Amino acid sequence: MRIFEPHCHMFSRVTDDYERMALAGVRVVLEPAFWLGQNRTSVGTFIDYFDTIIGWERFRSEQCGIWHLCTMALNPREANDDRVNDAVMEVLPRYLEKDSVVGLGEIGLDDQTTKEEKYFIAQLELGKQHDLPVLIHTPHRDKKRGFERCIAILKDMDYPMGRILLDHSNEETIPLTRELGCMSGFSIYPNTKMDPHRMVTILQQFGIEDMIINSACDWGVSDPLNVPKTILRMELAGFSAADIDKLVWQNPIDFFAQSGRFDPKVLETRPRPDRGETLDGNSMLRGQDPGSF
Amino acid sequence: MFDLEGQLPADWLDEARQRLRDGGENALRVLFPGLARSVGRDALDGGIQEREGLKVNFAAWRVCDAAGSALIEAAETSDETIVDLFLHGDFEERTIVMRSLAVADVGPATVELLGEAQRTNTQTHFEACVCDSNLVARAVGQRDFKTNDAYKTLLKGAFVGLPLDRFFGILDHASPELARMVEGLASERRAAGRAVWPDTDRVVAACGS
Ligand SMILES: [Zn+2]
Numbered sequence: 413m414r415i416f417e418p419h420c421h422m423f424s425r426v427t428d429d430y431e432r433m434a435l436a437g438v439r440v441v442l443e444p445a446f447w448l449g450q451n452r453t454s455v456g457t458f459i460d461y462f463d464t465i466i467g468w469e470r471f472r473s474e475q476c477g478i479w480h481l482c483t484m485a486l487n488p489r490e491a492n493d494d495r496v497n498d499a500v501m502e503v504l505p506r507y508l509e510k511d512s513v514v515g516l517g518e519i520g521l522d523d524q525t526t527k528e529e530k531y532f533i534a535q536l537e538l539g540k541q542h543d544l545p546v547l548i549h550t551p552h553r554d555k556k557r558g559f560e561r562c563i564a565i566l567k568d569m570d571y572p573m574g575r576i577l578l579d580h581s582n583e584e585t586i587p588l589t590r591e592l593g594c595m596s597g598f599s600i601y602p603n604t605k606m607d608p609h610r611m612v613t614i615l616q617q618f619g620i621e622d623m624i625i626n627s628a629c630d631w632g633v634s635d636p637l638n639v640p641k642t643i644l645r646m647e648l649a650g651f652s653a654a655d656i657d658k659l660v661w662q663n664p665i666d667f668f669a670q671s672g673r674f675d676p677k678v679l680e681t682r683p684r685p686d687r688g689e690t691l692d693g694n695s696m697l698r699g700q701d702p703g704s705f
Numbered sequence: 706m707f708d709l710e711g712q713l714p715a716d717w718l719d720e721a722r723q724r725l726r727d728g729g730e731n732a733l734r735v736l737f738p739g740l741a742r743s744v745g746r747d748a749l750d751g752g753i754q755e756r757e758g759l760k761v762n763f764a765a766w767r768v769c770d771a772a773g774s775a776l777i778e779a780a781e782t783s784d785e786t787i788v789d790l791f792l793h794g795d796f797e798e799r800t801i802v803m804r805s806l807a808v809a810d811v812g813p814a815t816v817e818l819l820g821e822a823q824r825t826n827t828q829t830h831f832e833a834c835v836c837d838s839n840l841v842a843r844a845v846g847q848r849d850f851k852t853n854d855a856y857k858t859l860l861k862g863a864f865v866g867l868p869l870d871r872f873f874g875i876l877d878h879a880s881p882e883l884a885r886m887v888e889g890l891a892s893e894r895r896a897a898g899r900a901v902w903p904d905t906d907r908v909v910a911a912c913g914s
Contacts, residue, residue, distance in 0.1 A: 459793065466795045505731075509738035510795045673742070 413437040413656065414680070417639055418664040419444055419547070419579060419599060419626035422469055422480070423461070429629070429636045430476035436640040440679050441473060442668065443482040444518045444547050447489045449631045455499035458486075462503070466510045474683040481674065483517035483547050484508050491531035492523065501534065508542040514671040517547025518579070521558050524551055529565065536569055545575045545670045547597075552580065552605065559585045563592065575670060577624060582606055586618055595667050599628035600638040608642040612649050620659045624667065706756050707808055709763075709771040712749055718775065725780045733780045737790055740776075741769040741797045758843060760873045761807045765837035773801035774808050784814035791818055800833045807838035811847040815840070819850060823858060828865060836867060842874030856883045859908075863890055869904035876911040884912035 415438045422430070422443050433441070443465050452458055465482045473480035484507045486500040507513065516539040521528050539546045551558035559578065566576060578589055579597035582605065589596045598614070600606050611625060627638035635641070639660055646656055665676050710718065724732045749771055751763030777787065791802040803822065806815050819841070822834035835841050841858050844850045859875055869875070887908045891901045 463793055506734040506738065506793070509735055511738060511742065511797055512795065 413640070413643060413653075413660070414439050415639055415643075415660045416440040416442070416664040416679070417626060417636075418442045418577075418624050418668070419597065419628045420636060421446060421628075421630035422473060423465060424448070424631035425629060425636060427472065427476065430473060430478055433636055434477045436637055437643075438478055438639070439682065440479040440481060440664075442514070442664070443469060443480065444515075444549075445482065445484050446487045446518050446549070446630070451490060451493055451496075453495050455496055455503065458496060458500050459503060462507045466507070466512050470512055477682045479679055479683055481512050481514045481668065483515035483544075484510070484513050485517050485519045485535060485547075486531055487518055488520050488522040488528045488532065488549055492525055492527050497527070497531060501531070504535075504538060505542070508538060508544060511673065513544075514668040514673045515545045515547050515577075516542070517577075518549035519546065520549035520551075520579075521562055522549065522551050524554065524558055524561060529561075532562075533565060533569070536566075536571060539575070543671070545577065545667055547577050548579060550578060550580045550585070555580075555582065556584050556588070559588050563588065566594075577667060579624075579626070580605065580628070583610070583614060586614060590618065590622075593622075595622050595624055595663070597624045597626060599626055600635075600642055601628070602633055602635050602638070608638065608645045611642050612645045615646065615651070615659070616649065620655050620663070622663070623659060624663050625659060706759065707751075707754055707761065707763075709749070709751075709808075710775060712751075712768060713772055713775060714744060717743055717772075721772075721776060722779050725776065730780055730782060730786045733776060733782060733786065734790065734793075736776060737773065737798050737801070738795060740772050740801060741767075744768045744772045759808065760839040762837040762871075762873075766804060769797070770801050770804040770833075773798075774805040777802075777805050778809070784812050784817075787812075787814035788817050791821060796827075796829070799827070799830050803830050803833035806834060807840045811840075811844045811850070813848060815844060816848045816850045819844060819854065819858065823854075823861060831861065831865070832867065832871075835862065836871040837873075839873035839875075841872055842877055845878055852878055852880070853882070856886055859883070860886050860890065863887060863902040863904070863908075866902065869907055876908070879908070879912040881912055884909045 417438050420441050422441055462484060470480040484504060486497060491497050516535060519532055519535045548562055550562060573593040576594040577597050578594055580599050581596045586596060598606055598611055600608055600611055625639055625642055627634060627636050629636040643656055669676055721736055724736060746767045746769055749763045749766040749768060753762045791799050794802060806818060818834060822831050825831055835858050841855050845852050845855045855878055859872055862872060887905055891905045894901045
């Protein structure tokens with residue numbers, strides 16, 4: 413099984429996670445720029461974070477045999493913070509042009525404030541200018557209302573829906589998005605917002621067309637193996653290998669390939685890791701022999 | 706100084722220059738990450754060329770490297786921005802910035818990036834900065850780049866096994882101190898039973914005593 417994991421915050425995961433993911437069939441991870449568990453107080457820490465996800469994190473991932481792509485954005489939570497919001501918007505254009513950046517995101521709504529909407533709309537314009545598909549974070553509280561508001565804003569702007577991925581869906585939101593022509597993303601957590609069992613039920617009911625699943629693993633309680641775990645449940649429920657491949661490989665590839673920034677054929681191979689290599693003097697080996705993994 | 710423009714897509718160059726006229730260095734920061742995607746990574750024609758004291762082997766260059774140099778020149782880029790393009794660049798951008806130094810005068814950014822080359826262990830960036838040109842040799846004595854800095858650069862090249870011939874003109878600065886450094890590396894390698902840098906003897910011979 414080949415897996416494109418379209419939403420994981422590897423920045424806050426350990427190298428063991430990469431290794432387990434590689435063993436479970438993950439060939440590509442996509443790291444959306446997001447909040448880090450606490451607010452940043454200056455644009456400098458955003459810049460360092462952005463440089464990390466196009467630099468060290470990409471290097472670390474490839475050393476484990478997994479391609480690393482990312483999306484860039486001012487996330488909705490920190491869009492509320494005047495210490496950083498405008499300054500981040502100023503540096504975004506250059507980061508949206510980086511080679512491994514295949515989308516704009518996570519933008520969207522979180523607490524559903526006026527400021528969040530302002531930066532959501534401003535960034536949707538950036539998505540058009542840089543010709544990138546868009547990954548939208550939807551609120552975890554008052555979710556249905558948040559979905560409706562996101563959709564209303566997109567319709568207002570006449571945004572091309574084929575370039576939109578509405579993430580963190582659930583049973584209540586999926587009927588809202590099926591007719592829109594956008595991608596629907598499901599983040600599968602260990603036990604709360606969505607789990608592998610419920611995911612299979614949704615897929616049985618709504619099919620796999622325009623659907624994407626991810627683990628959204630980050631610094632919180634989350635499981636980077638939740639996509640392979642859901643695949644196992646799908647197999648047990650009788651889904652065909654072709655359907656599963658479409659869900660966990662072809663759908664995310666087709667969506668993010670709209671960026672024109674990667675060759676899907678290359679992603680089918682593994683990056684060739686040379687663990688003796690270093691990035692800026694930093695090796696992953698910590699004194700081990702390159703052959704010892 | 707060197708005529709590389711003929712190898713760049715004319716339409717692309719016109720449009721990029723227009724964007725630089727409109728947007729200045731900010732536009733440069735946005736254009737830079739897309740260079741390899743826009744003009745490609747094919748090898749440049751040209752081989753070794755010399756102009757006004759600069760010597761460069763363009764066989765080591767790609768079309769996107771030439772494009773980067775052309776834009777840095779067209780934007781009359783400040784030293785601060787050249788360093789910024791490197792520090793906040795991705796892998797390819799950093800390579801392009803490093804390579805562009807070989808075709809420009811030695812400014813404050815050059816010296817700062819020679820220092821970055823000395824600290825990076827991304828060998829591609831080290832080579833792009835210090836190999837296949839006489840940049841290191843001609844930087845000696847300019848600003849605060851000293852003979853000893855050039856030695857340390859060559860020693861790092863020896864340490865990772867790069868051929869002496871890729872450091873044009875470096876032996877013009879040879880002295881017994883350089884011989885001492887290179888011999889020190891060789892003796893350490895011999896003691897460890899490891900391979901000695903093949904160009905050790907050539908360097909030592911050029912250093913006299
Ligand atoms: Zn996320």
